[in-house]
Amino acid sequence: MFFLTACGGSGGSNRESSDSKASEDEMKKNVNIITPEENATVSLMNEEITKLTTNYESGDGYDYIDKSKGDHYFPESVKFSRSGEAGDYRLLISENADMTDPKEYDFSSVTVEVSDLFCGTKYYCEVVNAESGEKSDIRIFTTKKGPRTVKIGGTSNTRDIGGYETADGRTVKQGLVYRGGNPDNLTDGGKEWFKRVGIKTIIDLREETSRKRSLSGLGINYPELPAKGCACYFQGDLSIRDEECRKGLITAVKAFADEKNYPIYFHCQIGRDRTGTLAYVLGGLLGVEHKNLTLDYELSFLSEYGCLDFEQKDVETRRQTHYDFVESLYMNFMKYSISKKTEEPNLKDGIEEFLLRNGVTAEEIKNIRRILTGAE
Numbered sequence: 001m002f003f004l005t006a007c008g009g010s011g012g013s014n015r016e017s018s019d020s021k022a023s024e025d026e027m028k029k030n031v032n033i034i035t036p037e038e039n040a041t042v043s044l045m046n047e048e049i050t051k052l053t054t055n056y057e058s059g060d061g062y063d064y065i066d067k068s069k070g071d072h073y074f075p076e077s078v079k080f081s082r083s084g085e086a087g088d089y090r091l092l093i094s095e096n097a098d099m100t101d102p103k104e105y106d107f108s109s110v111t112v113e114v115s116d117l118f119c120g121t122k123y124y125c126e127v128v129n130a131e132s133g134e135k136s137d138i139r140i141f142t143t144k145k146g147p148r149t150v151k152i153g154g155t156s157n158t159r160d161i162g163g164y165e166t167a168d169g170r171t172v173k174q175g176l177v178y179r180g181g182n183p184d185n186l187t188d189g190g191k192e193w194f195k196r197v198g199i200k201t202i203i204d205l206r207e208e209t210s211r212k213r214s215l216s217g218l219g220i221n222y223p224e225l226p227a228k229g230c231a232c233y234f235q236g237d238l239s240i241r242d243e244e245c246r247k248g249l250i251t252a253v254k255a256f257a258d259e260k261n262y263p264i265y266f267h268c269q270i271g272r273d274r275t276g277t278l279a280y281v282l283g284g285l286l287g288v289e290h291k292n293l294t295l296d297y298e299l300s301f302l303s304e305y306g307c308l309d310f311e312q313k314d315v316e317t318r319r320q321t322h323y324d325f326v327e328s329l330y331m332n333f334m335k336y337s338i339s340k341k342t343e344e345p346n347l348k349d350g351i352e353e354f355l356l357r358n359g360v361t362a363e364e365i366k367n368i369r370r371i372l373t374g375a376e
Contacts, residue, residue, distance in 0.1 A: 016022075031084040031127050033139040043144045044075045044119050048302060053146055053295065058326065061298025062319040065307045071156055073149045073302035074215055077113035079143075080125070086110065088130040093123055099138065118174040119163045120145035147299055148174055152194075153187035155180055156305035157271035161279055161296070166287030167348060170373040176218040177256070177264050177372070178280050181271035184212050194218060194265070203252050203266035205230035205274040223255045230274045240277075240332065250358050251287075257364035259371055270305035272297070280329065284351040285365065290330055297326075320355050 003306040009305065036042055043050065048064055062308035068073070080091055091112055094102040105112055107127055127136040148160040158181065162174030175197070183190065183202070201221045204211045208227040214280050216222065230248040231240045240246055255261050276302060283293050300306030310318065330347065336357070337350030352365055369375040 002033070031089065031129065031134055032136045033125065033127060034081040034083060035079060036139070036141045037204055038139055038141075039142045041144055042078050042113075042141060043146070044117060044148065045144070045146045046072070046074060047074050048072055049147060049149065049299070050202065052298070055371075056123070056291070056295050058294045059298075059323055061295070061301045062151070062315050062322070065310055065315055067304075067307055067310065070304045071151075071302075073157075073299060074151045075115055075149045077115040078117060078143070079113050080107070080214070081111045082107065082127050082136065084110065089128055090128050091125060092128060093117070093125045095121060095123060097124055097138075099124060099126060115151070117143055118160075119143050119148045121174075122180050147296065149299070150178065150193075152180065152183070153190035154185050155183050155190060155267075157181045157275075157300050157303035159296075159299060161283060164283065164288045164292050164296070166373055167289065167346070168287055168373075168375065170287070170289065170375060172283070172286055173372055177263050177266070177282070179271060179275050180265065180267050181303075182206070182212075182267050182269050183265070184214050186214070186237065191218075194220075197263055199263050199265045201255060201261040201264045202363065203255055203264065204240045205248065205252065205266065205278060207266040210269065221261060223251060225251050230268070231277045232273045240329075246358060249278065249281065250355070250360060253281060253355060253360055253368075254364060257360075257367040258370070259367070262371065263307075265315065270300075270308055271303070272300040272306050276300070277329075279303070281351055281355075282346045282368075282372075283332065285355065286369060287348045290347055294326055 045053065052060060074374045082089070086108055089107040091105040091107040092099060092102040093105070093114065094100060094318060105114055123141055123143070124138050124238060125141070126138045128134070148163050150158050150160060152158045160174050161177045161179055161229065162172045164172050166172065184192070195218065199220060201223065202215060203223055205225065207229045213222050226244045228242070228244040228248060230252055231242070231245040240249065252266065256264065266275060266278055279296055280293045283296065333347055333350035333354055334345055335350070336353035337345040337347070340349060340353055342349055355365060356362065
């Protein structure tokens with residue numbers, strides 16, 4: 001008797017499951033994603049960034065300096081469209097095939113643009129009717145690899161340092177570290193970006209007299225740097241030899257060793273030179289190649305802030321000066337790798353040795369690499 005009852009219960013459950021599946025399939029007929037197409041590859045880079053990154057060589061970024069354009073580095077949005085009529089619909093986008101931990105967007109209109117996705121990432125998306133539970137089929141698309149720029153109202157020259165490949169075949173994680181210009185005069189939308197992304201730490205690389213804690217009301221942590229601030233990229237290795245500037249750089253690097261500090265936003269005044277120095281050191285420590293580190297620096301020239309102190313007639317002179325200083329910075333770190341007498345001197349080992357000799361511990365370096373690339 002017990003056995004028969006159990007079978008009967010199982011059969012009823014199967015019928016209910018079948019009925020539920022049929023009902024869900026019926027609902028799916030009423031709404032579907034039209035674009036992007038299934039298995040499409042979409043770019044988050046605008047036309048100029050795409051041109052710059054294609055066959056890039058050091059110094060190419062100077063060809064894009066045009067002060068009349070203002071900011072022209074903003075990312076391209078991914079455009080979604082769906083079938084059906086206007087209504088209380090939501091677009092869910094996840095990095096997981098089972099649609100767990102999705103980002104949610106208002107899809108009341110039959111089109112919506114999304115601009116906060118990661119580069120080089122496979123995504124799954126579906127449309128859900130908030131009232132009826134009606135769902136579309138899951139659509140798959142992939143974003144192209146490349147630099148991930150972001151738009152933050154009230155500042156300029158802003159981007160994610162993630163997305164670059166490392167020497168050991170990993171990829172620097174996105175959504176954890178952002179670089180940019182000063183956030184002293186953010187719009188309401190700019191402040192909302194900091195809240196939405198959940199920035200926990202801001203590293204201000206400027207000299208003490210210029211620092212402002214304009215977002216301290218959001219509970220953001222501001223590490224204390226020496227009065228001179230941080231070493232400056234455009235001074236090559238010269239300011240790294242300045243003791244106080246070097247201490248500023250080391251203090252900033254140490255902040256990345258604590259998981260509780262993330263996500264982090266770091267900046268100077270215009271987000272180019274001092275910011276570029278820290279980005280170079282951090283990326284190099286993770287194993288990003290020199291060429292991609294200079295590309296990341298030169299993306300500044302597509303921003304309003306990044307060419308504030310440029311005159312068009314000076315571009316060629318600055319290009320050569322930049323090349324000389326960048327090579328000086330590179331060779332400075334390579335000397336540290338050579339001094340270790342490693343079999344194949346490289347930038348990653350050189351920056352590690354520089355940091356170790358100046359107060360960053362091996363454990364802190366290990367933590368930075370683990371947090372930002374998953375390396376153990």
